[in-house]
Amino acid sequence: MAEISIRNLSKSFGRTQVIEDVSLEIKNGEFVVILGPSGCGKSTLLRCIAGLETIGSGDIAIAGRIVNDLEPRERGCAMVFQNYALYPHMSVAENIGYALKVAGVPRSERDARVRVTAALVDLTAYLDRRPGQLSGGQRQRVAMARAIIREPKVFLFDEPLSNLDAKLRVQMRHEIRRIHARVGATSVFVTHDQHEGMTLADRLVIMNNGTIEQVGTPEEIYERPATLYVAGFIGSPPMSFLPGRVPAGQGRLLLDSGQLLPLPRDLARAADGQLVVAGLRPERLKLAEAGRGTLDAVFDFAEDLGAQRIFHLRIEDLTLTVASPAKADLAEGETLGVEVSAGAVQLFDAGSGRLIVPEVSREFASA
Amino acid sequence: MIERTPILNIVTHAILISGVALILFPVWIAFVAATHTITAVNTAPVELWPGDQFWVNLQAAWSQSDFGPKFINTLIVAVGVVAGKVTLACITAFSIVFFNYRGRMVIFWAIFITLMLPLEVRIVPTYAVAANALSPFQAILDAVGITHLLDALAGIEIALEWNLLNSYTGLILPLVATATGTFLYRQFFLTIPDELVEAARMDGSGPLRFLWDVLIPLSKTNIAALSTIMFVYAWNQYLWPLLVITDRATYGMVVVQLSDLVPDQLTTGGGTPTWHYAMAATLVVMLPPIAVVILMQRWFVRGLINTDK
Numbered sequence: 001m002a003e004i005s006i007r008n009l010s011k012s013f014g015r016t017q018v019i020e021d022v023s024l025e026i027k028n029g030e031f032v033v034i035l036g037p038s039g040c041g042k043s044t045l046l047r048c049i050a051g052l053e054t055i056g057s058g059d060i061a062i063a064g065r066i067v068n069d070l071e072p073r074e075r076g077c078a079m080v081f082q083n084y085a086l087y088p089h090m091s092v093a094e095n096i097g098y099a100l101k102v103a104g105v106p107r108s109e110r111d112a113r114v115r116v117t118a119a120l121v122d123l124t125a126y127l128d129r130r131p132g133q134l135s136g137g138q139r140q141r142v143a144m145a146r147a148i149i150r151e152p153k154v155f156l157f158d159e160p161l162s163n164l165d166a167k168l169r170v171q172m173r174h175e176i177r178r179i180h181a182r183v184g185a186t187s188v189f190v191t192h193d194q195h196e197g198m199t200l201a202d203r204l205v206i207m208n209n210g211t212i213e214q215v216g217t218p219e220e221i222y223e224r225p226a227t228l229y230v231a232g233f234i235g236s237p238p239m240s241f242l243p244g245r246v247p248a249g250q251g252r253l254l255l256d257s258g259q260l261l262p263l264p265r266d267l268a269r270a271a272d273g274q275l276v277v278a279g280l281r282p283e284r285l286k287l288a289e290a291g292r293g294t295l296d297a298v299f300d301f302a303e304d305l306g307a308q309r310i311f312h313l314r315i316e317d318l319t320l321t322v323a324s325p326a327k328a329d330l331a332e333g334e335t336l337g338v339e340v341s342a343g344a345v346q347l348f349d350a351g352s353g354r355l356i357v358p359e360v361s362r363e364f365a366s367a
Numbered sequence: 368m369i370e371r372t373p374i375l376n377i378v379t380h381a382i383l384i385s386g387v388a389l390i391l392f393p394v395w396i397a398f399v400a401a402t403h404t405i406t407a408v409n410t411a412p413v414e415l416w417p418g419d420q421f422w423v424n425l426q427a428a429w430s431q432s433d434f435g436p437k438f439i440n441t442l443i444v445a446v447g448v449v450a451g452k453v454t455l456a457c458i459t460a461f462s463i464v465f466f467n468y469r470g471r472m473v474i475f476w477a478i479f480i481t482l483m484l485p486l487e488v489r490i491v492p493t494y495a496v497a498a499n500a501l502s503p504f505q506a507i508l509d510a511v512g513i514t515h516l517l518d519a520l521a522g523i524e525i526a527l528e529w530n531l532l533n534s535y536t537g538l539i540l541p542l543v544a545t546a547t548g549t550f551l552y553r554q555f556f557l558t559i560p561d562e563l564v565e566a567a568r569m570d571g572s573g574p575l576r577f578l579w580d581v582l583i584p585l586s587k588t589n590i591a592a593l594s595t596i597m598f599v600y601a602w603n604q605y606l607w608p609l610l611v612i613t614d615r616a617t618y619g620m621v622v623v624q625l626s627d628l629v630p631d632q633l634t635t636g637g638g639t640p641t642w643h644y645a646m647a648a649t650l651v652v653m654l655p656p657i658a659v660v661i662l663m664q665r666w667f668v669r670g671l672i673n674t675d676k
Contacts, residue, residue, distance in 0.1 A: 052565050073571035085562035089584045098580070099570040146570070 002063040002076065002153030002186045003028045004049060009058035011044060018044045020210040021058075026203075031180050031187045035197040036207035037233075043158055045207070046190045050156050051075050063153055078147035079156040082163060084139045086131040086146075093118070093127040096145045117149040120179065137168045144176070148183060155180075157189040161196060173199055194234055198222070206230050224346075228353040231279045231346065237310050239279045240320045243350060248273040253345065257315050259295050262342045266358035275350035282323040284344035287311065293337025295320070299330045313338065401425070401647035408642050421647065428644035432624040433616075434651070440535075441602060441621045442655070447539040448601035449594045456548025456593065457586070461578055463549075464556040465564065475553070482546045486607060497537050497611055501527035533614045542601055548593050555589050556582065591666035599656045621652045 004026040011019040018041045026032050034042045047053040049060055051072035059066055067075045078099075086095050094101075097114045105113075118124050121141040131139055140160060147155060157176075161169045173196060180187055191197055197204050198218045206213040206221065206229075214226040225231035231239050244255035251268040253261040253276070261278065263271070290296060297313035297320050311322040313336070322338060330336065347356040396415075400408050403418040428434070463475045486493060496502060505527045508514045514525045531537030559582070567577045583590075608620040615623070628645035 050565075050569065052568065072565075072568045077569070079566070079569045081562045081566060083560065083562050085560065085566035087563070087566075087581055089581075098572075102571045102576060102580075146566075150570075 004154060004186060004188070005059075005061040005064075006045075006049070007059045007061075009045070009048065009055055009060065011041075011048060011053065011056040018210050019048070019056075022210075022212055023058075024205060024212065024215065026186060026188065028186055029184050031177075031189065031200060031202045032205060033189045033191060033197040033201035033203075034205045034207055035191060035194060035233075038192055040207045041210040042190045042192075042207045046079075046156050046158055046188060049075075049154070049188060050077050050079050052079075076153040077156055078150050078152035078154070079158065080140075080143045080147050080160045082159040084131070084143045084163075086139060086142055088131055090130075091127065092123060092129050092131070092134070092142050095131065095142055096123075096149055099146065099150045113149055117145045120148065120182070121145045121175070136164050137172060140164065140172060141175075144179065148179065152185055155183075155185050155187040157187065157191075159191050160189075161191070162193070169193075169196075176200065194236065198234075206233060208233075224355060224357070225279075226355050228277060228279070228348045231348065231355075235281060237282050237321050237323060239281055240318075241348075242278045242280065242315065242318055242320070243276070244278060245275045245350075246271045246273060246347075253278055253347070255295075255315075257318070259315070261294060261340055261345055263345060263347075264342050264358070267345070267347060267356070270358045271347045271356045274356070276347045276356065277350050277353075279346040279348060280320065280340065280344060282310065282321040283308075284341070285320075285322045285324075286339040287322055287324055287326065287328060288337035288339045290335045290337050294340040295338045296335055297338055299332060299334045299336055301332065302328075302330065397646045397649055400642055401650055403643060405641060405643050408646075420643065424643045424647040425651065428628065428641075428648040429651070431641075431644060432621075432627065432648055433619070434621065434624065434648070437619045437621045437624050438655075440618060443535055444538045444542075444604075444608075444620065445598050445601040445655075447535060448542045449597045451539060451543035452545075452548045452597045453590055453593055455543055456552050457578075457583070457590075459549045460552030460556050461574075461582065464553055465574065465577075478546045478549050480546075481544075482550070485545070486541060490606065490610065493541050494610055497531040497541060499527070500529040500531050500540075532611055533618055535618070537611050538604075538608060538618070538620070539601075541607065542597075542604065548597070551589060551593055552586065555586055559585070588667050591663045595659055595663040595667065598659045602656050625649060625652060 004024075006022060006024040006026075009019055009022045010017070022041075022045065034045060036042045044053060048055050049062075051067065051070060051074075055068060060068060062075055062077070087098065090098065093111075093114050096117055097110045100110045100113065114127070115124070118127055121144055123138065123141055123145060126134060126138060131142065134142065140163075143160065160176075161172050164172060176189075177200060189196070189200055201218055203215060204218055204221050205215050208229050214221060214230045216224075216226075221230060221234055225234060225239075228241070232241070242255050242257070244253050244261075246253055246263070246268060249272065251263060251265060253263050253268075253271075255261065255278070287293075295315065297315045300312040300314055300319070302312065303310040308323050308325045309327065311324065311328070311330070313320045313322060320338065348354060349356055396413065399414050399417050401424055402421040403414055404420050407414060407418060459478065463471060463478075499505075505514075505525070508525060508527075517523045517525060531540065563581065564577065567581055572580060603622055604620065605622045605626070608618075608623050612618045612620070612623075625645065625648055628648055629640040629642070
């Protein structure tokens, strides 16, 4: 059992506050991805768990034991680094077995365990090579094997896939998932890549400016982003935002551009009379002929991604993005309609940036 | 940029070859002088082709300078300096680079500025310390007043003494206490990525283990380069052994012995310079440093061209 419990953790480097009062509970065996832009404190948080950084205030407990003042080796964590950090003068086998050597495990047992671990990550053929003779993906696997062999209670990944090319990254993603299913250790994975986050995580933690914006399953985060920040961060292409207000009792959203958007009744009731920002997912919108959609917008340009096209439109000086598999031959400056179904609109409080949740689904969400 | 034109090739080779000739010609002259009798050497014009006296001269020079034991002495000192320097430099640089403590930079700069004070510059104070290695501590005790206090209270007189004159220790220690190696190691240690240090920490390796298992194997080429430089440096020492060793029969070093073969008015009171012996002896004395350079060459050349990453 190795649940991780972080309570009111703060950390600063000199005068810069990097982590501000962060609390997080990670269950045993769970795969948690911490996602955020560079400089949001996600790596520092991971390094605090590992014991590579001292913490400012608060507590970190692993498997019920407070580890604030323990050395990294006493915490039962293994870490995979972004630049692999393999020992360049040791063979693959020596790299994998080094932790056991330090721990004083006898040679015969060590060799046996190195073989088993190497087989798990398909490295058996490379045991005698030096890291310098391996490709990026192979080095990454050595780094994984080095972590696995210690049978740690907790796996920590510090952006381990950022140095790989796109294809290999997808492949390693599956591999990490597979190994996690096999080994079952609690895993914390830090990345700035939302695709990695969405595909790997049991639960996602979105960080920004040293604080946690939202914790939830990938689906929850995508469907019900708690704040404007999360809404804009998750999703590719990103959500479009249109400010407006919900005039009292009208049950509709009046955009600043003067156009009207229909709202589901319970959402309209929850947001009644408020200044709001409407969030629209590009993939939930459809193009229509001018005047036939819910909104009218001006066409700017389109990106063709093969499977789908991304249409960049303008409503006054705001951008509205529509992702659609449909082909459309449009000229710049042309006016066209956009179909918005009532269920596709999410409202955020214009002041606090928090998601406005209708009464019914609020109960549903907490269930 | 690589230019490939025949004319440029010829010119650059001509420059290189003339440089080599410039360096090798005196060595050739020394070798030729070592193969003739003293009369032939002292006759103008200078002989340019070897004679048949090489073996005779060599034997005479060897026995006259008592080279057998002197070579062993010099070897002991050179190896001692190399071992001391490599160890000391490695540990100091390790401390300065990988540990965070108060006064770390002060210590580094204190070591660094000794680069500006080679042995020749501080030879008088160094001699004073060698005459009594504990004199700095004595001076501190005197200055703080502990000596006086103990004398007054308990009647004990403190007189620390550790004489290093006429000993291997006295020959070796002052040559070890320089900053070159520390600086070399520091620069290398600074290139070690932080993640490697952290990976070792995660693997449960403590600082000394990390030094032994990771840093030292990685700095093999550094050690080779430093060893070579220090070996040649220690082997060629003249001034310091001349000063600190008065018992030349027991502790004499080869380079100092060489000077005896060419007596002059100032140091040895005159006599006939035996150039043919001196040249033969010089050739022999040159051999160990050359051997070390040739042996170590492939190591530090590899260190310069292959970062193994």
